[in-house]
Amino acid sequence: MSEDGSTPSERDLDRMDVRELGRLGAHLDDVEVVDDSPRHEPGGPGERRAIRRVAAWFVLSVLGAIGFVVVYVLWPWQYTSTGPQETLRSWFTPMLGITFAISVLALAMGLLEWSKTVAPPDVAIQQRHDGPSPPVAQRTFAARTVEILEQTGLRRSKLLRRTVLAAGTAFAGILAVTALGSLIRNPWRSEGPAPLVTTEWHSPDGERTYLRMDTGDPHSVTLVRPEDMVPGGLLTVFPFRESMRGDPEKLSKILRSADSSVILLRFAPGTPVVEQIGQEDFNLGGLYAYSKICTHMGCPVSLFEQTTLRILCPCHQTEFQANEYARAVFGPGARPLPQLPLAVDERGYLYAPHDFIEPVGPGFWSREPRG
Amino acid sequence: MTSRGYRPRRYSLTAGAARGAERRFQLAGLARHQINKVFPWHFSFLWGELALYSFVVLLGSGILLTLFYVPSMDEVIYQGSYAPTYGLEASRAWVSVMQISVDVHGGLFLRQLHHWAALIFLAAIMLHMARIFFTGAYRAPREINWFIGVAMLVVAIFEGYLGYSMLDDLLSGTGVRIFSGILLSIPVIGTWLHWMVFESAYPGEIYIERFFIAHVLLLPGILLALIAVHLAVVWYQKHTHFKGPRARESNVVGNRTLPVFAMHSITMLLITTGVLGLLAGVAQINPIFHWGPYNPTQVSNGSQPDWYALWLIGSLKLFPPTDISVGGEYTIPGGFFSGVMIPLVLILLLFAWPLIDRLRDPDRELHNVLDRPRDAPQRTAIGAMALALFGVLTLAGTDDVSATVLSIPLEPLRWVERGAVFVLPPLVYLVTRRLCERLQRSDREALSGGIATGILERPVDGAYRSVQQPFVGVDADGGEHDPEYDGARVPKTPTPQRLRGES
Ligand code: HEM
Ligand code: FES
Numbered sequence: 001m002s003e004d005g006s007t008p009s010e011r012d013l014d015r016m017d018v019r020e021l022g023r024l025g026a027h028l029d030d031v032e033v034v035d036d037s038p039r040h041e042p043g044g045p046g047e048r049r050a051i052r053r054v055a056a057w058f059v060l061s062v063l064g065a066i067g068f069v070v071v072y073v074l075w076p077w078q079y080t081s082t083g084p085q086e087t088l089r090s091w092f093t094p095m096l097g098i099t100f101a102i103s104v105l106a107l108a109m110g111l112l113e114w115s116k117t118v119a120p121p122d123v124a125i126q127q128r129h130d131g132p133s134p135p136v137a138q139r140t141f142a143a144r145t146v147e148i149l150e151q152t153g154l155r156r157s158k159l160l161r162r163t164v165l166a167a168g169t170a171f172a173g174i175l176a177v178t179a180l181g182s183l184i185r186n187p188w189r190s191e192g193p194a195p196l197v198t199t200e201w202h203s204p205d206g207e208r209t210y211l212r213m214d215t216g217d218p219h220s221v222t223l224v225r226p227e228d229m230v231p232g233g234l235l236t237v238f239p240f241r242e243s244m245r246g247d248p249e250k251l252s253k254i255l256r257s258a259d260s261s262v263i264l265l266r267f268a269p270g271t272p273v274v275e276q277i278g279q280e281d282f283n284l285g286g287l288y289a290y291s292k293i294c295t296h297m298g299c300p301v302s303l304f305e306q307t308t309l310r311i312l313c314p315c316h317q318t319e320f321q322a323n324e325y326a327r328a329v330f331g332p333g334a335r336p337l338p339q340l341p342l343a344v345d346e347r348g349y350l351y352a353p354h355d356f357i358e359p360v361g362p363g364f365w366s367r368e369p370r371g
Numbered sequence: 372m373t374s375r376g377y378r379p380r381r382y383s384l385t386a387g388a389a390r391g392a393e394r395r396f397q398l399a400g401l402a403r404h405q406i407n408k409v410f411p412w413h414f415s416f417l418w419g420e421l422a423l424y425s426f427v428v429l430l431g432s433g434i435l436l437t438l439f440y441v442p443s444m445d446e447v448i449y450q451g452s453y454a455p456t457y458g459l460e461a462s463r464a465w466v467s468v469m470q471i472s473v474d475v476h477g478g479l480f481l482r483q484l485h486h487w488a489a490l491i492f493l494a495a496i497m498l499h500m501a502r503i504f505f506t507g508a509y510r511a512p513r514e515i516n517w518f519i520g521v522a523m524l525v526v527a528i529f530e531g532y533l534g535y536s537m538l539d540d541l542l543s544g545t546g547v548r549i550f551s552g553i554l555l556s557i558p559v560i561g562t563w564l565h566w567m568v569f570e571s572a573y574p575g576e577i578y579i580e581r582f583f584i585a586h587v588l589l590l591p592g593i594l595l596a597l598i599a600v601h602l603a604v605v606w607y608q609k610h611t612h613f614k615g616p617r618a619r620e621s622n623v624v625g626n627r628t629l630p631v632f633a634m635h636s637i638t639m640l641l642i643t644t645g646v647l648g649l650l651a652g653v654a655q656i657n658p659i660f661h662w663g664p665y666n667p668t669q670v671s672n673g674s675q676p677d678w679y680a681l682w683l684i685g686s687l688k689l690f691p692p693t694d695i696s697v698g699g700e701y702t703i704p705g706g707f708f709s710g711v712m713i714p715l716v717l718i719l720l721l722f723a724w725p726l727i728d729r730l731r732d733p734d735r736e737l738h739n740v741l742d743r744p745r746d747a748p749q750r751t752a753i754g755a756m757a758l759a760l761f762g763v764l765t766l767a768g769t770d771d772v773s774a775t776v777l778s779i780p781l782e783p784l785r786w787v788e789r790g791a792v793f794v795l796p797p798l799v800y801l802v803t804r805r806l807c808e809r810l811q812r813s814d815r816e817a818l819s820g821g822i823a824t825g826i827l828e829r830p831v832d833g834a835y836r837s838v839q840q841p842f843v844g845v846d847a848d849g850g851e852h853d854p855e856y857d858g859a860r861v862p863k864t865p866t867p868q869r870l871r872g873e874s
Pocket of ligand 2: 294
């Protein structure tokens with residue numbers, strides 16, 4: 001605030017009217033008012049007309065609000081899927097929005113009109129005061145800072161400076177440990193095998209892990225036989241062990257497992273196939289099983305293009321060549337889909353002799369088997 | 372006005388309250404200074420307000436939603452009144468959002484209000500940032516607000532992402548899966564970071580609770596604090612303005628806080644709220660009852676995140692397939708570059724822009740007068756280049772849908788996009804620069820040659836000539852001189868009054 005020396009006396013103030021005092025205040029605030037002429041003659045017919053227009057908007061706003069409350073309270077909104085009620089109900093939310101908008105926007109329009117036709121234009125110019133503080137402030141502040149450093153001994157003692165810095169850092173350190181410590185878990189320490197490199201296809205006690213399809217009923221178990229698959233066919237399958245039978249929760253949960261879903265394919269006879277080195281015996285004739293979890297970012301791959309024999313990921317469109325060990329041939333994914341070994345038991349059901357031999361899903365730093 | 376002096380009335384409720392406050396806090400001088408503060412006006416200054424007021428709507432609608440939302444991954448059977456999903460197994464989180472959408476009176480309106488406010492919030496932030504960039508408002512002394520601004524942009528993107536990830540529908544679950552994949556891709560500490568967030572391999576049993584706390588407490592708190600500082604800095608440093616008849620570096624021309632600026636600002640709040648309410652009513656957004664509950668073994672084709680996350684997806688999609696092997700023992704997946712490094716570098720460049728700008732521009736003055744974008748061709752061209760890159764990545768993010776809709780094959784499209792990442796930005800740079808220079812020239816030509824009036828005259832020599840209305844510069848003391856360009860907008864349509872006087 002700039003007091004320019006000529007601060008008026010109490011007596012001067014007594015003689016000033018509202019407008020003069022307003023100007024004086026503006027002046028003290030470095031503001032020069034360029035234009036605050038009234039839009040109309042105060043109280044005159046022009047202003048009365050303007051106020052009526054503003055008031056009309058406000059009345060509309062109130063009507064909108066009433067409409068909103070009426071819709072809210074009286075309009076049928078409970079969900080029904082049939083009958084004429086259904087159409088009416090589907091208009092509940094739109095009607096809420098429309099009445100809400102009428103009320104709020106009419107209020108906005110009234111306010112805008114008010115500011116443009118009743119309030120003065122109020123064009124004003126204020127001086128800025130850029131740049132540093134006045135020298136006296138700077139000097140005294142700087143001097144006081146130095147004085148404080150002197151008084152506390154910080155300027156004199158290196159020992160004090162170093163130890164207080166160390167203790168401060170240590171304090172920040174224990175705060176960080178307190179905050180983050182509880183969150184840190186070792187991904188490689190868990191009961192049983194490390195979750196990043198094993199899936200539910202791993203059988204902890206040698207029990208056979210069968211291929212199960214999702215029939216829509218999470219508690220029924222349907223296993224897969226080679227004959228269930230027509231050439232060119234594709235099926236999503238999940239791991240099943242007899243020991244799961246008694247556990248309905250597990251039976252249902254495994255159908256939504258994030259790493260164990262597998263796609264089972266049968267190529268038409270005569271389809272040229274290239275096998276991954278070391279996995280030449282994973283297929284069962286024309287039957288091949290690949291992890292459904294995209295090796296890019298982990299979306300479930302879900303499309304199979306019959307003509308090109310490509311498996312497509314819907315997330316970023318990586319394409320995997322199904323008859324060439326599901327290697328990535330297009331898009332951002334780099335690694336093939338891991339292959340699950342297949343075998344058939346004495347009753348004719350498909351099972352997986354062992355888990356994938358590499359981690360499924362998106363890559364990570366230590367995914368290569370070590371040792 | 373009357374010539375009688377004015378003194379506050381002695382006995383009235385307001386006068387009593389004012390005296391009481393005055394005795395305790397000495398407010399009069401302080402308050403007068405604030406209500407006399409001058410704010411400039413330009414339509415582009417409204418983007419910041421739009422962001423602010425969408426945030427207000429977000430807070431309000433969000434608080435109401437927390438009364439019904441249940442952040443739990445427990446599996447339950449949906450038994451609400453929405454028939455098509457009746458009996459489905461889903462998380463309690465999804466079921467509670469279904470309840471809000473279908474069984475809470477006015478709940479769908481609230482949800483859609485919240486989601487639309489989020490979309491508009493991010494759009495407003497980006498428009499606001501663009502206006503700050505293209506007018507040079509980030510220059511000294513306002514760099515600090517640029518830094519705070521970019522921090523808020525990043526927090527806002529995360530906030531939005533966490534918001535739609537909590538619903539646990541088929542769409543959002545896919546987004547979390549990708550987030551998990553990106554975390555895992557980080558060299559050395561990726562798996563540890565993953566365990567910090569998820570406590571286990573994806574998906575675990577806790578992320579929804581954590582996302583919820585971050586979404587309703589942590590990030591909104593950070594945003595609130597940053598917005599408060601941001602606005603305090605604008606208030607304290609005074610807003611910039613464009614060059615105009617009275618506007619100088621040393622002053623600010625506009626309206627005082629009360630009544631006009633406040634009236635306009637509240638109008639803006641109301642328009643934001645009203646339009647968001649309209650959208651919330653009539654424009655369906657994120658219909659989770661159509662997506663269904665999340666199941667990690669399923670995905671809906673053409674699933675799209677909210678628009679402000681598309682550029683990240685674009686980066687994931689366009690990056691070539693790479694898995695870098697480190698010493699044959701360790702792997703750096705390509706997702707680390709496309710999902711972590713590219714976004715990080717782009718955000719850091721954005722953040723550091725006021726500093727980078729100093730390498731380009733030796734100017735160290737304080738600036739209160741904004742540039743017209745054309746008057747800083749290089750800066751404008753750099754900004755346009757950045758927008759072009761953002762645009763290509765965003766379009767790539769949604770290319771599977773556009774390819775289907777336009778029935779063009781995806782593979783060649785991908786290659787075109789990959790090329791566009793490198794070709795389009797420099798091209799846009801060159802074109803923008805030329806355009807700015809052309810616009811500058813046209814301003815200077817108008818100033819020296821006058822504005823074409825469209826009137827033809829035929830002097831004695833018989834040839835038609837078009838009449839130009841000339842400009843005259845006026846000094847502070849009223850003297851006339853040849854006009855000079857001073858950074859203000861040059862009118863390109865003739866003023867009729869003067870035309871009449873001259874012809
Ligand atoms: C949460 C998001 C944000 C909100 C609510 C917000 C709000 C505002 C408001 C209301 C203003 C004053 C009016 C205006 O100039 O538009 C402002 C000014 C400013 N904002 Fe923001 N802003 C946000 C994000 C950003 C971002 C992302 C940037 C840049 C990276 C930024 C940089 C600035 C600067 C430099 C000013 C001073 C402008 C001037 O004086 O001309 N803000 N902000
Ligand atoms: S997750 Fe499959 S392509 Fe990205």
